[in-house]
Amino acid sequence: MTRIDHIVHVALGERAYDILIGPRLIDEAGAILAERFPGRRYGIVTDDNVAAAQLPRLTAGLDAAGLGYEVITLPAGEGTKNYARLEQVVEGLLAARLERGDLVIALGGGVIGDLAGFAAAITRRGMDFVQIPTSLLAQVDSSVGGKTGINSPHGKNLVGAFHQPKLVLADLSALDSLDRRQFAAGYAEVVKYGLIDDPDFFDWLDVHLDEIFSGGPARGEAVARCCAHKARVVIEDEKENGVRALLNLGHTFGHALEKDTGYSDRLLHGEGVAIGMVLAHLFSTRLGLAPGQDAGRVEAHLKRAGLPTTLADIPGTLGSTDTLMAAIAQDKKVQRGALTFILTRGIGQAFIEGNVAPEAVRAFLEEKRG
């Protein structure tokens, strides 16, 4: 008796798939997979935190459904998204004798989803894979849309592939074992959808923030709305040649800050995005594009969620403005020298600006760190 509260269909033709959202989908994954993909074997990729908190539920269901599987467990954390771990996962899938028709399951947050999805993309030139996102960030963002990859010393996510999953199972109860800081980091991406083009959703979040954090029905509703939003964008622009770049709101600044803090616990991805979104609003205000009070509302909302919103909120000392600028220039959203930023005309009115002068960014950053 599978309880599915929401289904979001990602209509990508041959690559179409469903996102199922419900309270106990990890327990039910075995039954769902056995029905949807008869006769496959499974390579489960996870990290040690998720293995401790959630893996037994998954394997119990696979066992009950009589499905064969191997588990590859990696250390938790962004540092795992590297070449050596990629090789380890690919070799692990091959060692398990998984064939091209078998399935990789990514059980974990965005790190595991990105890494396992990329490993699936390149093992035997492309294996199918299923996302079982266990962090809020992964449920509302990284598990949907097929971007997979690892980090390079030159920057985040610079190596990867577009590889769509065959199915996404978002189990809301999995979030119960996620710590509050991680939950808040994922919440930054939830807010992002409102800020891009859905001011009503932002208003709704302002009302339901506490319920989302405490696990009421608004949590599932929020996850579903975010997935639907992301699915819409991905359908329109699968390979990020256009509008999909809007999803990078806050990310150019955010990535530079993450790089500067060494992709460490000092600043989580979503925390960088939170600060980045505030900076994007303030920068847009500075350029005379957006009303100042919108930046204020964004900042206040993210603060209520317990997120950092200013450069000063980052523990430790930041690198020089030159270092930050270099990171921004190396970010993959740079096109032929000019800087591309997601700017905004106010809450729910983000747009892509491909012609931002580096000097303006530098001056703005200098002031904000001041």
Add this chain to the structure above:
Amino acid sequence: MTRIDHIVHVALGERAYDILIGPRLIDEAGAILAERFPGRRYGIVTDDNVAAAQLPRLTAGLDAAGLGYEVITLPAGEGTKNYARLEQVVEGLLAARLERGDLVIALGGGVIGDLAGFAAAITRRGMDFVQIPTSLLAQVDSSVGGKTGINSPHGKNLVGAFHQPKLVLADLSALDSLDRRQFAAGYAEVVKYGLIDDPDFFDWLDVHLDEIFSGGPARGEAVARCCAHKARVVIEDEKENGVRALLNLGHTFGHALEKDTGYSDRLLHGEGVAIGMVLAHLFSTRLGLAPGQDAGRVEAHLKRAGLPTTLADIPGTLGSTDTLMAAIAQDKKVQRGALTFILTRGIGQAFIEGNVAPEAVRAFLEEKRG
């Protein structure tokens, strides 16, 4: 004044591209690229042999056309198709600050084409690339069709991506610096096209073999016919879900032999394919599928080309039959346990057989090595 003798169009919709075949295309590449891809920068990937013999012609043309480029030179040989070299190429492309719209050029044989193409596929989640194949094997086979990848300790080409080039430039004069053994190895793949489904081409090769080896007009004609054949197959079945597997005629045995000889100079890829094609014919004869005299004609033709045709032709001692069988089972053409082989009803009548009994293969191998 570019002289192009043959153009083969690979009609893959959004991913369509041309294969240009001519006597001096490396010298003319700068002009051709400047015209077809204005405003790009180039990352040239090559190996040390090809860098010595052919790179100056390419860079002179790029310089003359005013194009910016960086060169990444790797050691020659199959051993280069590994994870560490992949990382080196990707990081080199990033260090050169090549952007998603820039172009990777693979200048070399199949090793460089496969590796550089794969690096292009995963750098920034997909950069464009151009193949400039310099070995006969690369011109007639590996540069066309978008299969890219590296080897795993578990087997050849087990890690990779489908990533079509934007253009292929086959310069016939490049083959003048290729040694005879390598030329012959590439020639095995030429013969393969006849054996699959074109008995007239096999007859034509029997007449023109010497002219192809000595560099007469039949050489360009042979390259063009092979490219046209491969293009046709790739158009029909880009991702190898069906007929494309026919191109693996001789390759299941061949890969097992290559693995057993450590991907070394003991046995070149094409040499393994030559032996593998003879074995595939003999095995088909053994199974009562093909007339024995066809296997004899194939063997005689490959011998005339200076290629090995029997297990005894491989220098050194082969591994056990168990080892060879394990390699065959790990080959990626295995589907759900049963062995898939390309068998034949005679010259030009190959077909895919998905249900070959491992015991029959084992008994056949035992006898052939005996």
